[in-house]
Amino acid sequence: MLNNEDVLIGRFKVRRLMSELGLICKQPGPHAYKQATVEMPDIPNRLNREFGVSRPDRA
Structure with a gap:
C-alpha cells in the first residue's frame, strides 16, 4: 500500500510499526x-x- 503511494519504507521499520500497533504477520x-x-x-x-x-x- 505504501509502495503504491511512492513511500519508501524498509521491512524493519514496518516490523517496528506493526509491533507498536499490535499487528502480527x-x-x-x-x-x-x-x-x-x-x-x-x-x-x-x-x-x-x-x-x-x-x-x-x-549409466
Missing part, C-alpha cells in the same frame, strides 16, 4: 523437509551410487 514459515532414515525397498537402486559414466545419458 500471518505468512507461513519456511517448508521443512524430513531427512530420509531408511531406504525405500520398493525403489530399485540401479546405479548403486556409481555416478562416474563415460558419456552423457549412459
